[in-house]
Amino acid sequence: MGASVVYLVTKNAGKVREVEAVLNKYGFSVSPIEARKEELQSDLLEHVAKYAAEQLIGKIPEPFIVEDSGLFINILNGFPGPYSAYVYKTIGTWGILKLMEGAVDRGAKFVCAVALCLNGRVHVFRGEVEGEISIRARGDAGFGFDPIFVPFGYSKTFAEMSIEEKCMISHRAKALQLMVNYLIQVYGVKNV
Amino acid sequence: MGASVVYLVTKNAGKVREVEAVLNKYGFSVSPIEARKEELQSDLLEHVAKYAAEQLIGKIPEPFIVEDSGLFINILNGFPGPYSAYVYKTIGTWGILKLMEGAVDRGAKFVCAVALCLNGRVHVFRGEVEGEISIRARGDAGFGFDPIFVPFGYSKTFAEMSIEEKCMISHRAKALQLMVNYLIQVYGVKNV
Numbered sequence: 001m002g003a004s005v006v007y008l009v010t011k012n013a014g015k016v017r018e019v020e021a022v023l024n025k026y027g028f029s030v031s032p033i034e035a036r037k038e039e040l041q042s043d044l045l046e047h048v049a050k051y052a053a054e055q056l057i058g059k060i061p062e063p064f065i066v067e068d069s070g071l072f073i074n075i076l077n078g079f080p081g082p083y084s085a086y087v088y089k090t091i092g093t094w095g096i097l098k099l100m101e102g103a104v105d106r107g108a109k110f111v112c113a114v115a116l117c118l119n120g121r122v123h124v125f126r127g128e129v130e131g132e133i134s135i136r137a138r139g140d141a142g143f144g145f146d147p148i149f150v151p152f153g154y155s156k157t158f159a160e161m162s163i164e165e166k167c168m169i170s171h172r173a174k175a176l177q178l179m180v181n182y183l184i185q186v187y188g189v190k191n192v
Numbered sequence: 193m194g195a196s197v198v199y200l201v202t203k204n205a206g207k208v209r210e211v212e213a214v215l216n217k218y219g220f221s222v223s224p225i226e227a228r229k230e231e232l233q234s235d236l237l238e239h240v241a242k243y244a245a246e247q248l249i250g251k252i253p254e255p256f257i258v259e260d261s262g263l264f265i266n267i268l269n270g271f272p273g274p275y276s277a278y279v280y281k282t283i284g285t286w287g288i289l290k291l292m293e294g295a296v297d298r299g300a301k302f303v304c305a306v307a308l309c310l311n312g313r314v315h316v317f318r319g320e321v322e323g324e325i326s327i328r329a330r331g332d333a334g335f336g337f338d339p340i341f342v343p344f345g346y347s348k349t350f351a352e353m354s355i356e357e358k359c360m361i362s363h364r365a366k367a368l369q370l371m372v373n374y375l376i377q378v379y380g381v382k383n384v
Contacts, residue, residue, distance in 0.1 A: 038243075041231035041278070051230070079282035083275045086233070090271035091291060099283060099290055 004187070007033045007064035009056065014143035015067060021167040022176040026184070035060050045070055045082055045113035046124045053115035053122045063118040065179070069172060071145045073100070073133060074107040084145065093137045093148045106132040110149060110158075112171040114179050123182060127174025142166060196379070199225045199256035201248065206335035207259060213359040214368040218376070227252050237262055237274055237305035238316045245307035245314045255310040257371070261364060263337045265292070265325060266299040276337065285329045285340045298324040302341060302350075304363040306371050315374060319366025334358060 006028050008019050020030045037052040049068040056064065070084040076099060080087035087095065100106060111128045130152050137147035139159025146158035151169055158166050167173040198220050200211050212222045229244040241260040248256065262276040268291060272279035279287065292298060303320045322344050329339035331351030338350035343361055350358050359365040 039233035041233050041240075041275070043278075048233075076287070077282040079279065079287070081278075081282070083233070083278060086235075086273070086275060087271065090269040090273070095268070095271070095291055098293070099287055101290075 004063075004183075005029050005031050006183075007031050007061055009033055009035050009037060009052075009060070009064055009066045012143065015172075017163055018167055018170070018172055019065075019067070019176060021163050022173050023180065026180050028180070028183070033060055033064065037066065039068075041082075043078070043082055045111055046115075046126060048082055049113040049115035050122050050124050053117045057117055057120055057122070062120075063116060063183070065117070066115045067112060067172065067175075068115075069110065069112040069144075071096075071149065072109050072111060075103055075105050076100075088144050093145060096133065096145065096148060097136065100133050103133075106134075108133050108149065110145075110171040112175040114172075114175040116179050116182070118183075118186065123179075125175045125178040125182070127171045127176070127178065129169055129171045129174065196255075196375075197221050197223050198375075199223050199253055201225055201227050201229060201244075201252070201256055201258045204335065207364075209355055210359055210362070210364055211257075211259070211368060213355050214365050215372065218372050220372070220375070225252055225256065229258065231260075233274075235270070235274055237303055238307075238318060240274055241305040241307035242314050242316050245309045249309055249312055249314070254312075255308060255375070257309070258307045259304060259364065259367075260307075261302065261304040261336075263288075263341065264301050264303060267295055267297050268292075280336050285337060288325065288337065288340060289328065292325050295325075298326075300325050300341065302337075302363040304367040306364075306367040308371050308374070310375075310378065315371075317367045317370040317374070319363045319368070319370065321361055321363045321366065 008030050016032045038055050040048050040051045042048050045068045049066050053066040070081045072078045072081050109128050109130045114125045116123045132150050134148050134150050138157045139147050142159045149158050200222050208224045215222050230247050232240050232243045234240050237260045241258050245258040262273045264270045264273050301320050301322045306317045308315045324342050326340050326342050330349045331339050334351045341350050
């Protein structure tokens with residue numbers, strides 16, 4: 001069996017690179033595709049990703065994936081959570097660091113939900129990584145809140161890591177790994 | 193023509209009281225109704241309210257209204273905007289005041305979109321009120337970010353005003369007033 005293509009619904013080049021970093025290892029190629037999708041307001045990322053994917057069934061080629069991620073900060077009751085993209089766009093890392101000024105508990109987690117549409121049905125996979133909010137922003141790699149997130153067991157922020165390093169441990173990579181396991185099972189053969 | 197009922201889709205008792213304060217004056221009574229509605233992630237409140245209303249056509253009695261409001265702060269690029277309810281629930285007025293620490297430009301506006309469904313069609317009305325974010329939270333009336341919003345020309349926050357006072361000038365009252373004008377036109381007779 002040759003390389004299979006997976007369509008990724010996104011306009012975010014950083015996401016494309018990370019999904020490729022995981023899927024290429026298993027012989028899947030990734031093709032970004034732009035499609036207007038309706039995003040729900042929901043505290044559950046799985047719900048947001050699944051709903052968006054379901055709106056696209058029959059409109060774009062399969063298998064396709066819709067990915068939604070968020071940063072959940074403990075002492076901020078999960079803020080910015082499912083609205084991380086909007087919060088990043090408006091108050092950015094500056095806003096989060098301001099809200100965290102003087103905070104002793106800096107615990108947070110990044111969560112990712114990947115909705116895969118295959119044969120007209122949507123399957124959702126979740127990954128998360130625990131860590132802490134740094135005191136200041138560090139690093140230029142990655143995107144979004146990566147410069148202020150330090151995963152447990154590391155001293156670097158996500159934005160100070162190479163893409164390979166980040167994709168060994170990230171929430172996104174974990175969700176994608178579960179999806180790959182499922183695809184391999186369905187296709188009945190490992191592509192590598 | 194007797195009093196007409198308008199159904200208001202909400203679980204927020206504060207909203208019910210404010211909608212009543214406006215509509216009762218025109219002979220409309222307000223009946224709150226709970227219905228599961230899908231809320232979009234969109235920077236446009238009109239879009240959020242319209243989409244939610246359209247999902248409910250045929251499922252609940254008419255005329256019904258779905259209302260969505262947000263606080264848009266100038267120097268925070270419109271944050272918290274359409275996600276005000278979520279932001280209030282997580283970081284509250286404390287979070288907004290923290291982000292505004294030391295800010296010279298404290299300008300903000302409250303915006304409301306009211307989607308009215310009548311005869312299976314949805315009409316959207318918008319109201320807004322300009323003002324400033326106060327230095328500290330003041331007052332117990334109202335709900336949400338009312339304790340930190342001072343409308344232009346006033347020294348009190350919305351939460352320091354009586355409901356009658358707030359409903360003379362609020363974003364919600366303005367949108368509802370436009371809706372009432374429309375209803376009166378459609379019904380062909382003023383109910384008062």
